[in-house]
Amino acid sequence: MSARRIAIASIALVLSLMGAAGTANAATHDNGVCESGEMCLWYNSYYKGGVWDSYWSDAEYTSADVFHGTGGQINNNSASVRNRDATHNTIHYQYYNWTGWAFLVLIAGDPQDRLTLPSEYKNQFSSFQFSAIG
Numbered sequence: 001m002s003a004r005r006i007a008i009a010s011i012a013l014v015l016s017l018m019g020a021a022g023t024a025n026a027a028t029h030d031n032g033v034c035e036s037g038e039m040c041l042w043y044n045s046y047y048k049g050g051v052w053d054s055y056w057s058d059a060e061y062t063s064a065d066v067f068h069g070t071g072g073q074i075n076n077n078s079a080s081v082r083n084r085d086a087t088h089n090t091i092h093y094q095y096y097n098w099t100g101w102a103f104l105v106l107i108a109g110d111p112q113d114r115l116t117l118p119s120e121y122k123n124q125f126s127s128f129q130f131s132a133i134g
């Protein structure tokens, strides 16, 4: 195969990947932008300070899970939350592996899809999962 054929084949592959990303899944996990389809945590109240955006359920907030911007690790360290997934509630747990008490945040579009956490739940989340509705 000539160098030119290889280059054209590579461009075609890139275009097909871009097409896939632009349609079915526009959100990028953990990029510091709270996008449609994601659950987002903030270090401060009212969606301020560092943000952590997740497209996937997470059974354990490890030392590698950190806010983009200020705040450091997310484990036991979030003050506000928003669910941007329109088909799944998010359930937030006190401990790893979806154990301890559970705190429900409703689907995107519901008035309860975001809030600053009550004091008894602030700085307590350690895992979460998306939960399909209906």
Ligand SMILES: [Ca+2]
Residues within 6 Å of the ligand: 027, 028, 029, 030, 031, 032, 033, 034, 035, 038, 053, 054
């Ligand atoms: Ca994102």
Ligand SMILES: [Ca+2]
Residues within 6 Å of the ligand: 076, 093, 094, 095, 123, 124, 125, 126
């Ligand atoms: Ca916890």
